[in-house]
Amino acid sequence: MQTKKILLVLLTSWMTMLQAQNTVQKPTFGIGSEVDRYPEVTWLQGTPITSFDKEKTYIVECWATWCGPCLAAIPHLNELHRTYGKDIVIIGQSSMENDFKKVENFVESKGDDMAYRVAYAGGASSDFSRQWLIPGRINALPHTIVIQNNKVIWMPHPNELTTEVIEMLINRTFSLQHLEQARKQDRMTIVRGLIRSKDYEKALSVLDTLLSKDQDNREAISTMSTVLTQMGRYREAVELLEAKHAEALYSDISYRLYQTLEQGGDTIKLKALIEKDIDRGLQVPAAPILDVVSEGYKLYAREGNSDTLADFVHRITQRSTTPNPLLAILAISPYYPISDNNGVVTKALFKAADKFFGMSQMELYYLYKVAGMFWDNGHHTIACQIVEKSIAAGERDHLPQNRIAATATLLLQMQGGQFPSEEDIRELMEKAKQ
Numbered sequence: 001m002q003t004k005k006i007l008l009v010l011l012t013s014w015m016t017m018l019q020a021q022n023t024v025q026k027p028t029f030g031i032g033s034e035v036d037r038y039p040e041v042t043w044l045q046g047t048p049i050t051s052f053d054k055e056k057t058y059i060v061e062c063w064a065t066w067c068g069p070c071l072a073a074i075p076h077l078n079e080l081h082r083t084y085g086k087d088i089v090i091i092g093q094s095s096m097e098n099d100f101k102k103v104e105n106f107v108e109s110k111g112d113d114m115a116y117r118v119a120y121a122g123g124a125s126s127d128f129s130r131q132w133l134i135p136g137r138i139n140a141l142p143h144t145i146v147i148q149n150n151k152v153i154w155m156p157h158p159n160e161l162t163t164e165v166i167e168m169l170i171n172r173t174f175s176l177q178h179l180e181q182a183r184k185q186d187r188m189t190i191v192r193g194l195i196r197s198k199d200y201e202k203a204l205s206v207l208d209t210l211l212s213k214d215q216d217n218r219e220a221i222s223t224m225s226t227v228l229t230q231m232g233r234y235r236e237a238v239e240l241l242e243a244k245h246a247e248a249l250y251s252d253i254s255y256r257l258y259q260t261l262e263q264g265g266d267t268i269k270l271k272a273l274i275e276k277d278i279d280r281g282l283q284v285p286a287a288p289i290l291d292v293v294s295e296g297y298k299l300y301a302r303e304g305n306s307d308t309l310a311d312f313v314h315r316i317t318q319r320s321t322t323p324n325p326l327l328a329i330l331a332i333s334p335y336y337p338i339s340d341n342n343g344v345v346t347k348a349l350f351k352a353a354d355k356f357f358g359m360s361q362m363e364l365y366y367l368y369k370v371a372g373m374f375w376d377n378g379h380h381t382i383a384c385q386i387v388e389k390s391i392a393a394g395e396r397d398h399l400p401q402n403r404i405a406a407t408a409t410l411l412l413q414m415q416g417g418q419f420p421s422e423e424d425i426r427e428l429m430e431k432a433k434q
Protein backbone atom coordinates (compact mmCIF):
# COMPACT_ATOMS: atom_id res chain seq x y z
CA MET A 1 0.00 0.00 0.00
CA GLN A 2 2.86 2.39 0.80
CA THR A 3 4.36 1.86 -2.64
CA LYS A 4 1.01 2.62 -4.28
CA LYS A 5 0.79 5.89 -2.36
CA ILE A 6 4.36 6.85 -3.21
CA LEU A 7 3.81 6.30 -6.93
CA LEU A 8 0.59 8.26 -6.99
CA VAL A 9 2.19 11.19 -5.14
CA LEU A 10 5.20 11.40 -7.43
CA LEU A 11 3.39 10.83 -10.71
CA THR A 12 1.00 13.69 -10.24
CA SER A 13 2.94 15.94 -7.83
CA TRP A 14 -0.39 16.95 -6.39
CA MET A 15 -0.12 15.76 -2.80
CA THR A 16 3.22 17.44 -2.36
CA MET A 17 2.01 20.64 -3.98
CA LEU A 18 -0.84 20.76 -1.52
CA GLN A 19 1.52 20.14 1.36
CA ALA A 20 3.44 23.13 0.12
CA GLN A 21 0.37 25.20 0.89
CA ASN A 22 -0.43 26.23 4.45
CA THR A 23 -1.38 22.86 5.93
CA VAL A 24 -3.85 24.34 8.38
CA GLN A 25 -5.77 26.15 5.65
CA LYS A 26 -9.01 24.45 4.73
CA PRO A 27 -9.87 23.66 1.09
CA THR A 28 -11.54 26.60 -0.64
CA PHE A 29 -13.34 24.48 -3.21
CA GLY A 30 -15.65 21.59 -2.41
CA ILE A 31 -19.17 20.62 -1.45
CA GLY A 32 -21.20 23.82 -1.11
CA SER A 33 -18.97 25.89 -3.41
CA GLU A 34 -20.87 28.05 -5.87
CA VAL A 35 -19.78 27.82 -9.51
CA ASP A 36 -20.94 30.07 -12.31
CA ARG A 37 -18.49 29.21 -15.08
CA TYR A 38 -16.48 26.23 -16.24
CA PRO A 39 -12.69 26.67 -16.07
CA GLU A 40 -10.84 27.24 -19.32
CA VAL A 41 -10.16 23.88 -20.98
CA THR A 42 -9.78 22.42 -24.47
CA TRP A 43 -12.87 20.50 -25.55
CA LEU A 44 -12.13 17.27 -27.38
CA GLN A 45 -15.70 16.25 -28.12
CA GLY A 46 -19.25 17.35 -27.39
CA THR A 47 -20.73 20.82 -27.08
CA PRO A 48 -18.39 22.97 -24.93
CA ILE A 49 -19.64 24.07 -21.51
CA THR A 50 -18.68 27.58 -20.45
CA SER A 51 -21.37 28.29 -17.84
CA PHE A 52 -23.86 26.21 -15.88
CA ASP A 53 -27.61 25.96 -16.43
CA LYS A 54 -29.46 25.82 -13.10
CA GLU A 55 -32.02 23.51 -14.67
CA LYS A 56 -29.41 20.86 -15.40
CA THR A 57 -27.25 18.52 -13.34
CA TYR A 58 -23.57 18.18 -14.26
CA ILE A 59 -21.26 15.27 -13.45
CA VAL A 60 -17.61 16.24 -13.99
CA GLU A 61 -15.44 13.13 -13.95
CA CYS A 62 -11.74 13.96 -13.43
CA TRP A 63 -9.63 11.26 -15.06
CA ALA A 64 -6.27 10.54 -16.73
CA THR A 65 -4.97 8.03 -19.25
CA TRP A 66 -2.45 6.72 -16.68
CA CYS A 67 -5.15 6.05 -14.06
CA GLY A 68 -6.36 2.44 -14.16
CA PRO A 69 -9.49 2.97 -12.03
CA CYS A 70 -10.38 5.98 -14.21
CA LEU A 71 -10.31 3.86 -17.35
CA ALA A 72 -12.30 1.15 -15.61
CA ALA A 73 -15.05 3.71 -14.86
CA ILE A 74 -15.51 4.80 -18.49
CA PRO A 75 -18.01 2.05 -19.47
CA HIS A 76 -20.16 2.90 -16.45
CA LEU A 77 -20.12 6.62 -17.25
CA ASN A 78 -20.87 5.92 -20.89
CA GLU A 79 -23.88 3.84 -19.90
CA LEU A 80 -25.12 6.63 -17.63
CA HIS A 81 -24.72 9.06 -20.53
CA ARG A 82 -26.70 6.84 -22.89
CA THR A 83 -29.45 6.22 -20.35
CA TYR A 84 -29.76 9.62 -18.67
CA GLY A 85 -28.09 11.97 -21.16
CA LYS A 86 -31.21 14.10 -21.54
CA ASP A 87 -31.26 14.93 -17.84
CA ILE A 88 -27.63 14.63 -16.77
CA VAL A 89 -24.62 16.30 -18.44
CA ILE A 90 -21.56 14.09 -18.08
CA ILE A 91 -18.11 15.60 -18.69
CA GLY A 92 -14.95 13.51 -18.83
CA GLN A 93 -12.36 16.04 -17.65
CA SER A 94 -8.81 14.93 -18.43
CA SER A 95 -6.66 16.12 -15.51
CA MET A 96 -3.17 15.86 -14.04
CA GLU A 97 -1.33 15.13 -17.29
CA ASN A 98 0.39 17.31 -19.88
CA ASP A 99 0.35 15.12 -23.00
CA PHE A 100 -2.52 16.60 -25.06
CA LYS A 101 -1.92 14.37 -28.08
CA LYS A 102 -1.98 11.23 -25.97
CA VAL A 103 -5.32 12.19 -24.44
CA GLU A 104 -6.73 13.18 -27.83
CA ASN A 105 -5.67 9.88 -29.40
CA PHE A 106 -7.09 7.92 -26.50
CA VAL A 107 -10.50 9.60 -26.76
CA GLU A 108 -10.57 9.05 -30.52
CA SER A 109 -9.72 5.37 -30.04
CA LYS A 110 -12.66 4.90 -27.66
CA GLY A 111 -15.21 6.10 -30.22
CA ASP A 112 -18.78 5.31 -29.18
CA ASP A 113 -17.47 3.65 -26.01
CA MET A 114 -16.78 7.15 -24.66
CA ALA A 115 -19.62 9.14 -26.19
CA TYR A 116 -20.03 11.85 -23.55
CA ARG A 117 -18.35 15.27 -23.51
CA VAL A 118 -14.59 15.19 -22.96
CA ALA A 119 -12.23 18.08 -22.22
CA TYR A 120 -8.47 18.40 -21.72
CA ALA A 121 -7.11 20.56 -18.89
CA GLY A 122 -3.36 19.92 -18.64
CA GLY A 123 -1.10 19.83 -15.59
CA ALA A 124 -0.74 21.86 -12.41
CA SER A 125 -0.56 25.20 -14.18
CA SER A 126 -3.88 24.77 -16.01
CA ASP A 127 -6.90 26.94 -15.25
CA PHE A 128 -8.86 23.86 -14.21
CA SER A 129 -6.18 22.98 -11.67
CA ARG A 130 -5.91 26.50 -10.31
CA GLN A 131 -9.67 27.02 -10.08
CA TRP A 132 -10.83 23.63 -8.80
CA LEU A 133 -8.25 20.93 -8.14
CA ILE A 134 -5.65 22.79 -6.08
CA PRO A 135 -8.16 24.85 -4.03
CA GLY A 136 -10.10 21.65 -3.39
CA ARG A 137 -6.95 19.68 -2.49
CA ILE A 138 -8.00 17.09 -5.02
CA ASN A 139 -4.84 15.00 -5.31
CA ALA A 140 -6.02 11.59 -6.52
CA LEU A 141 -7.97 10.20 -9.44
CA PRO A 142 -10.64 9.30 -10.31
CA HIS A 143 -12.60 12.12 -8.69
CA THR A 144 -16.15 13.18 -9.48
CA ILE A 145 -17.70 16.63 -9.01
CA VAL A 146 -21.50 16.83 -9.08
CA ILE A 147 -23.01 20.27 -9.74
CA GLN A 148 -26.65 21.24 -9.38
CA ASN A 149 -28.22 24.70 -9.08
CA ASN A 150 -24.77 26.23 -9.72
CA LYS A 151 -23.38 24.60 -6.61
CA VAL A 152 -21.14 21.60 -5.89
CA ILE A 153 -23.38 19.15 -4.05
CA TRP A 154 -21.24 16.01 -3.97
CA MET A 155 -17.69 14.81 -4.74
CA PRO A 156 -17.77 10.99 -4.89
CA HIS A 157 -15.91 8.13 -6.56
CA PRO A 158 -17.54 7.29 -9.93
CA ASN A 159 -18.54 3.86 -8.63
CA GLU A 160 -20.92 5.62 -6.24
CA LEU A 161 -22.97 6.95 -9.15
CA THR A 162 -25.59 4.25 -8.85
CA THR A 163 -29.00 4.18 -10.53
CA GLU A 164 -30.60 5.18 -7.24
CA VAL A 165 -28.30 8.20 -6.89
CA ILE A 166 -28.86 9.30 -10.51
CA GLU A 167 -32.62 9.12 -10.02
CA MET A 168 -32.33 11.25 -6.88
CA LEU A 169 -30.34 13.81 -8.88
CA ILE A 170 -32.89 13.87 -11.69
CA ASN A 171 -35.79 14.19 -9.25
CA ARG A 172 -33.94 16.87 -7.29
CA THR A 173 -34.28 14.85 -4.11
CA PHE A 174 -30.56 14.27 -3.60
CA SER A 175 -29.01 15.16 -0.26
CA LEU A 176 -26.10 13.79 1.72
CA GLN A 177 -28.59 12.67 4.37
CA HIS A 178 -30.59 10.65 1.83
CA LEU A 179 -27.36 9.25 0.47
CA GLU A 180 -26.28 8.08 3.91
CA GLN A 181 -29.57 6.26 4.34
CA ALA A 182 -29.09 4.54 1.00
CA ARG A 183 -25.57 3.53 1.92
CA LYS A 184 -26.79 1.79 5.03
CA GLN A 185 -28.51 -0.65 2.71
CA ASP A 186 -25.54 -1.02 0.42
CA ARG A 187 -24.21 -4.56 0.54
CA MET A 188 -20.56 -3.62 0.31
CA THR A 189 -21.07 -1.39 3.33
CA ILE A 190 -22.52 -4.40 5.11
CA VAL A 191 -19.52 -6.50 4.04
CA ARG A 192 -17.05 -3.95 5.39
CA GLY A 193 -18.91 -3.93 8.70
CA LEU A 194 -18.75 -7.73 8.87
CA ILE A 195 -15.02 -7.66 8.13
CA ARG A 196 -14.42 -5.13 10.90
CA SER A 197 -16.25 -7.40 13.31
CA LYS A 198 -14.28 -10.40 11.93
CA ASP A 199 -17.47 -12.21 10.92
CA TYR A 200 -15.80 -13.58 7.82
CA GLU A 201 -18.30 -16.36 7.08
CA LYS A 202 -21.19 -13.90 6.80
CA ALA A 203 -19.03 -11.55 4.75
CA LEU A 204 -18.32 -14.36 2.29
CA SER A 205 -22.01 -15.15 2.06
CA VAL A 206 -22.90 -11.57 1.13
CA LEU A 207 -20.05 -11.42 -1.37
CA ASP A 208 -21.18 -14.70 -2.95
CA THR A 209 -24.62 -13.17 -3.47
CA LEU A 210 -23.13 -10.06 -5.05
CA LEU A 211 -20.95 -12.06 -7.43
CA SER A 212 -23.82 -14.37 -8.38
CA LYS A 213 -25.57 -11.28 -9.74
CA ASP A 214 -22.49 -9.58 -11.18
CA GLN A 215 -19.46 -11.82 -11.71
CA ASP A 216 -17.47 -8.84 -13.02
CA ASN A 217 -17.75 -6.90 -9.75
CA ARG A 218 -14.03 -6.35 -9.16
CA GLU A 219 -14.55 -4.63 -5.82
CA ALA A 220 -16.36 -7.72 -4.56
CA ILE A 221 -13.66 -10.01 -5.97
CA SER A 222 -10.86 -8.02 -4.37
CA THR A 223 -12.71 -7.85 -1.05
CA MET A 224 -13.42 -11.58 -1.13
CA SER A 225 -9.72 -12.29 -1.62
CA THR A 226 -9.00 -10.20 1.47
CA VAL A 227 -11.57 -12.15 3.49
CA LEU A 228 -10.20 -15.50 2.29
CA THR A 229 -6.67 -14.42 3.24
CA GLN A 230 -7.83 -13.39 6.70
CA MET A 231 -9.42 -16.83 7.08
CA GLY A 232 -6.15 -18.55 6.20
CA ARG A 233 -7.45 -19.68 2.81
CA TYR A 234 -4.51 -18.19 0.94
CA ARG A 235 -4.58 -20.50 -2.07
CA GLU A 236 -8.26 -19.81 -2.73
CA ALA A 237 -7.62 -16.07 -2.53
CA VAL A 238 -4.81 -16.29 -5.09
CA GLU A 239 -6.85 -18.47 -7.47
CA LEU A 240 -9.81 -16.08 -7.27
CA LEU A 241 -7.60 -13.11 -8.21
CA GLU A 242 -5.71 -15.04 -10.87
CA ALA A 243 -8.93 -15.95 -12.67
CA LYS A 244 -9.92 -12.30 -13.01
CA HIS A 245 -6.35 -11.19 -13.68
CA ALA A 246 -6.17 -13.54 -16.66
CA GLU A 247 -8.89 -11.53 -18.42
CA ALA A 248 -7.01 -8.22 -18.50
CA LEU A 249 -4.60 -6.02 -16.54
CA TYR A 250 -7.07 -4.42 -14.18
CA SER A 251 -5.20 -2.03 -11.89
CA ASP A 252 -7.12 -2.94 -8.73
CA ILE A 253 -7.00 -6.70 -9.27
CA SER A 254 -3.33 -6.67 -10.31
CA TYR A 255 -2.28 -4.73 -7.25
CA ARG A 256 -4.29 -6.93 -4.91
CA LEU A 257 -2.82 -10.08 -6.48
CA TYR A 258 0.74 -8.74 -6.15
CA GLN A 259 0.08 -7.80 -2.54
CA THR A 260 -1.39 -11.21 -1.74
CA LEU A 261 1.55 -13.09 -3.28
CA GLU A 262 4.02 -10.86 -1.43
CA GLN A 263 2.25 -11.42 1.88
CA GLY A 264 2.25 -15.15 1.20
CA GLY A 265 5.99 -15.19 0.54
CA ASP A 266 5.57 -16.39 -3.07
CA THR A 267 8.43 -14.22 -4.33
CA ILE A 268 9.36 -16.44 -7.27
CA LYS A 269 5.77 -16.60 -8.51
CA LEU A 270 5.33 -12.86 -7.97
CA LYS A 271 8.44 -12.03 -9.99
CA ALA A 272 7.37 -14.30 -12.86
CA LEU A 273 3.90 -12.76 -12.84
CA ILE A 274 5.21 -9.20 -12.91
CA GLU A 275 7.55 -10.00 -15.81
CA LYS A 276 4.64 -11.54 -17.71
CA ASP A 277 2.41 -8.56 -16.92
CA ILE A 278 5.05 -6.15 -18.17
CA ASP A 279 5.04 -8.01 -21.49
CA ARG A 280 1.24 -7.75 -21.57
CA GLY A 281 1.18 -4.12 -20.52
CA LEU A 282 3.73 -2.90 -23.04
CA GLN A 283 1.54 -4.27 -25.82
CA VAL A 284 -1.69 -2.61 -24.66
CA PRO A 285 -1.71 1.24 -24.66
CA ALA A 286 -4.41 1.57 -21.98
CA ALA A 287 -2.94 -1.04 -19.61
CA PRO A 288 -1.99 0.09 -16.06
CA ILE A 289 1.72 -0.34 -16.82
CA LEU A 290 2.70 2.24 -14.18
CA ASP A 291 1.57 -0.04 -11.36
CA VAL A 292 3.19 -3.13 -12.85
CA VAL A 293 6.59 -1.53 -13.49
CA SER A 294 6.72 0.12 -10.07
CA GLU A 295 6.01 -3.22 -8.37
CA GLY A 296 8.75 -4.83 -10.45
CA TYR A 297 11.28 -2.16 -9.50
CA LYS A 298 10.38 -2.49 -5.84
CA LEU A 299 10.79 -6.26 -5.97
CA TYR A 300 14.22 -6.19 -7.61
CA ALA A 301 15.43 -3.33 -5.39
CA ARG A 302 14.51 -5.24 -2.25
CA GLU A 303 16.65 -8.16 -3.39
CA GLY A 304 19.64 -5.81 -3.16
CA ASN A 305 21.39 -7.00 -6.33
CA SER A 306 22.43 -3.94 -8.33
CA ASP A 307 23.13 -5.96 -11.49
CA THR A 308 19.68 -7.54 -11.68
CA LEU A 309 17.99 -4.22 -10.87
CA ALA A 310 19.99 -2.44 -13.56
CA ASP A 311 19.08 -5.18 -16.03
CA PHE A 312 15.40 -4.69 -15.17
CA VAL A 313 15.67 -0.93 -15.78
CA HIS A 314 17.53 -1.51 -19.05
CA ARG A 315 14.87 -3.91 -20.33
CA ILE A 316 12.06 -1.48 -19.55
CA THR A 317 13.97 1.40 -21.12
CA GLN A 318 14.71 -0.49 -24.32
CA ARG A 319 11.15 -1.72 -24.80
CA SER A 320 9.24 1.42 -23.83
CA THR A 321 7.55 3.25 -26.68
CA THR A 322 5.59 5.56 -24.35
CA PRO A 323 6.79 7.63 -21.37
CA ASN A 324 4.68 5.93 -18.69
CA PRO A 325 6.87 2.87 -17.97
CA LEU A 326 9.93 5.12 -17.73
CA LEU A 327 8.09 7.53 -15.47
CA ALA A 328 7.15 4.65 -13.19
CA ILE A 329 10.81 3.67 -12.78
CA LEU A 330 11.97 7.22 -12.12
CA ALA A 331 9.11 7.84 -9.70
CA ILE A 332 9.69 4.83 -7.49
CA SER A 333 13.50 4.71 -7.54
CA PRO A 334 14.20 7.46 -4.92
CA TYR A 335 12.19 5.48 -2.37
CA TYR A 336 14.01 2.17 -2.84
CA PRO A 337 17.74 3.03 -2.65
CA ILE A 338 20.23 0.24 -3.25
CA SER A 339 23.99 -0.11 -2.79
CA ASP A 340 25.35 0.70 -6.24
CA ASN A 341 29.11 0.50 -5.85
CA ASN A 342 29.73 -0.30 -9.52
CA GLY A 343 27.34 2.43 -10.69
CA VAL A 344 25.24 0.20 -12.97
CA VAL A 345 21.91 1.27 -11.49
CA THR A 346 22.81 4.96 -11.74
CA LYS A 347 23.73 4.53 -15.40
CA ALA A 348 20.54 2.61 -16.12
CA LEU A 349 18.35 5.22 -14.44
CA PHE A 350 20.07 8.03 -16.35
CA LYS A 351 19.38 6.26 -19.65
CA ALA A 352 15.74 5.84 -18.60
CA ALA A 353 15.54 9.56 -17.82
CA ASP A 354 17.21 10.44 -21.11
CA LYS A 355 14.65 8.44 -23.09
CA PHE A 356 11.78 9.78 -21.01
CA PHE A 357 12.67 13.40 -21.77
CA GLY A 358 12.77 12.50 -25.42
CA MET A 359 9.03 11.85 -25.21
CA SER A 360 7.63 13.93 -22.35
CA GLN A 361 8.36 16.33 -19.45
CA MET A 362 7.97 16.37 -15.67
CA GLU A 363 6.19 18.46 -13.10
CA LEU A 364 8.69 20.64 -11.24
CA TYR A 365 8.50 18.96 -7.85
CA TYR A 366 8.83 15.53 -9.39
CA LEU A 367 11.89 16.73 -11.30
CA TYR A 368 13.28 18.05 -8.00
CA LYS A 369 12.96 14.60 -6.39
CA VAL A 370 14.55 12.74 -9.29
CA ALA A 371 17.47 15.18 -9.59
CA GLY A 372 17.85 15.05 -5.82
CA MET A 373 18.25 11.28 -5.93
CA PHE A 374 21.32 11.62 -8.17
CA TRP A 375 22.63 14.63 -6.24
CA ASP A 376 22.44 12.89 -2.86
CA ASN A 377 24.44 9.97 -4.27
CA GLY A 378 27.23 12.33 -5.31
CA HIS A 379 26.34 12.41 -9.02
CA HIS A 380 26.06 16.20 -9.28
CA THR A 381 26.84 16.37 -12.98
CA ILE A 382 24.16 13.81 -13.81
CA ALA A 383 21.66 15.68 -11.63
CA CYS A 384 22.33 18.88 -13.58
CA GLN A 385 22.04 17.04 -16.87
CA ILE A 386 18.62 15.73 -15.81
CA VAL A 387 17.37 19.28 -15.20
CA GLU A 388 18.91 20.48 -18.47
CA LYS A 389 17.04 17.76 -20.34
CA SER A 390 13.81 18.80 -18.61
CA ILE A 391 14.28 22.41 -19.73
CA ALA A 392 14.93 21.28 -23.30
CA ALA A 393 11.82 19.08 -23.22
CA GLY A 394 9.75 21.97 -21.88
CA GLU A 395 10.94 24.27 -24.66
CA ARG A 396 10.26 21.57 -27.23
CA ASP A 397 6.72 21.06 -25.94
CA HIS A 398 6.08 24.79 -25.58
CA LEU A 399 5.46 24.79 -21.83
CA PRO A 400 4.66 28.18 -20.20
CA GLN A 401 7.73 30.39 -19.94
CA ASN A 402 7.26 30.90 -16.19
CA ARG A 403 7.58 27.16 -15.65
CA ILE A 404 10.70 26.92 -17.84
CA ALA A 405 12.18 29.92 -15.99
CA ALA A 406 11.53 28.27 -12.61
CA THR A 407 13.28 25.12 -13.81
CA ALA A 408 16.21 27.22 -15.07
CA THR A 409 16.50 28.79 -11.61
CA LEU A 410 16.69 25.31 -10.10
CA LEU A 411 19.51 24.47 -12.52
CA LEU A 412 21.44 27.64 -11.69
CA GLN A 413 21.39 26.85 -7.98
CA MET A 414 22.65 23.34 -8.66
CA GLN A 415 25.39 24.57 -10.99
CA GLY A 416 26.44 26.89 -8.15
CA GLY A 417 27.09 23.82 -6.02
CA GLN A 418 23.97 24.01 -3.85
CA PHE A 419 20.92 21.79 -4.09
CA PRO A 420 17.73 23.71 -3.23
CA SER A 421 15.85 23.07 0.00
CA GLU A 422 12.18 22.08 0.19
CA GLU A 423 11.36 25.71 0.96
CA ASP A 424 13.28 26.88 -2.10
CA ILE A 425 11.47 24.48 -4.41
CA ARG A 426 8.10 25.53 -3.02
CA GLU A 427 8.86 29.14 -3.90
CA LEU A 428 9.85 28.06 -7.41
CA MET A 429 6.64 26.07 -7.73
CA GLU A 430 4.64 29.16 -6.86
CA LYS A 431 6.49 31.12 -9.54
CA ALA A 432 5.85 28.34 -12.04
CA LYS A 433 2.09 28.63 -11.41
CA GLN A 434 1.93 32.41 -11.89
